[in-house]
Amino acid sequence: MTGFPTLRMRRLRRTPALRRLVQEARLHRSQLVWPLFFKLDGKATPVSSMPGVLQHPLKDAGEIARKAADLGVGGVLLFGLPASKDDKGSGAYDDKGVIQEAVRGLKRAAQDLVVITDLCLCEYTSHGHCGIVRGDTVDNDATLELLAKTAVSQAAAGADVIAPSDMMDGRVAAIRKALDQKGFAETPILSYAAKYASSFYGPFRVAAESAPQFGDRRGYQMDPANGDEAMREIALDLEEGADFVMVKPALPCLDIIRRAKERFGGPIAAYQVSGEYSMIKLAAQAGALDGERAMLESLLAIRRAGADIIMTYAAPDAKLDA
Numbered sequence: 001m002t003g004f005p006t007l008r009m010r011r012l013r014r015t016p017a018l019r020r021l022v023q024e025a026r027l028h029r030s031q032l033v034w035p036l037f038f039k040l041d042g043k044a045t046p047v048s049s050m051p052g053v054l055q056h057p058l059k060d061a062g063e064i065a066r067k068a069a070d071l072g073v074g075g076v077l078l079f080g081l082p083a084s085k086d087d088k089g090s091g092a093y094d095d096k097g098v099i100q101e102a103v104r105g106l107k108r109a110a111q112d113l114v115v116i117t118d119l120c121l122c123e124y125t126s127h128g129h130c131g132i133v134r135g136d137t138v139d140n141d142a143t144l145e146l147l148a149k150t151a152v153s154q155a156a157a158g159a160d161v162i163a164p165s166d167m168m169d170g171r172v173a174a175i176r177k178a179l180d181q182k183g184f185a186e187t188p189i190l191s192y193a194a195k196y197a198s199s200f201y202g203p204f205r206v207a208a209e210s211a212p213q214f215g216d217r218r219g220y221q222m223d224p225a226n227g228d229e230a231m232r233e234i235a236l237d238l239e240e241g242a243d244f245v246m247v248k249p250a251l252p253c254l255d256i257i258r259r260a261k262e263r264f265g266g267p268i269a270a271y272q273v274s275g276e277y278s279m280i281k282l283a284a285q286a287g288a289l290d291g292e293r294a295m296l297e298s299l300l301a302i303r304r305a306g307a308d309i310i311m312t313y314a315a316p317d318a319k320l321d322a
């Protein structure tokens with residue numbers, strides 16, 4: 001057995017060039033997806049809970065699309081703030097809705113940019129839940145129809161990928177069927193398959209103005225204590241026709257990302273959610289840590305765990321060689 005002092009692990013850590021040579025996980029901006037918030041009009045407004053993140057007016061879509069394309073991000077992921085909300089989330093499946101218009105504006109300016117639409121009703125419902133509410137629960141089956149309608153409307157506007165994040169049972173099958181029937185058989189589905197009821201979504205709900213007005217999402221999103229259940233969720237979504245799947249949040253779920261990658265292969269996406277992002281940004285603002293390096297370390301950990309694609313608010317400006 002060779003050991004110390006013949007073997008010295010530090011030899012390959014000696015210089016930056018050697019460290020670069022033996023680096024295992026690498027990040028390229030083409031693996032990062034940039035989440036964007038669109039509103040109908042007004043000026044770009046900073047989101048108080050997320051340093052550096054803006055709510056963009058539709059008229060800026062062209063400029064943002066060109067910026068995203070120039071930076072070489074893997075794609076953009078869209079969230080919308082509608083003009084008004086109601087109990088059925090009508091704004092989500094309005095062909096002239098904020099997301100539909102944002103897709104058109106982005107694609108007009110950058111045809112090749114991958115535009116992914118988050119598909120959920122919570123930004124569009126007056127009660128802030130991800131579906132139709134009956135009593136104090138979200139009615140799964142009644143919600144499916146609206147999700148399918150929304151998917152078709154997003155695809156018709158030109159979305160390249162439909163990403164359902166609602167966690168209703170059977171939504172992938174319902175969306176696939178509707179897309180196929182309406183002539184969008186070529187539009188892929190990226191399902192948020194293993195999505196936990198996480199407090200790390202807090203800052204997002206300020207940005208998207210989508211906090212539930214009563215209760216929480218634990219009746220449909222997953223319990224953070226469970227891992228086997230995530231494997232079942234992913235298996236089901238793939239069986240129903242999901243083209244690829246996502247784990248969310250990312251850093252609290254590195255084990256889930258790893259298990260998913262080993263069991264199902266790629267591509268696996270992971271979402272570095274608003275709370276993960278803001279923790280780093282706010283800690284850096286407070287002088288507690290080096291924000292650029294902490295962001296890179298976090299993204300590398302997610303990649304090392306097995307994620308092929310990372311949704312991150314740092315997509316446009318993360319220093320990938322910090």
Ligand code: PBG
Pocket residue numbers: 118120122130165166200201202203204205217272273274275
């Ligand atoms: C919509 C949705 C949410 C996020 C992505 N899609 C919020 C939620 O489920 O409450 C969270 C993203 C983030 O925190 O960055 N359902």
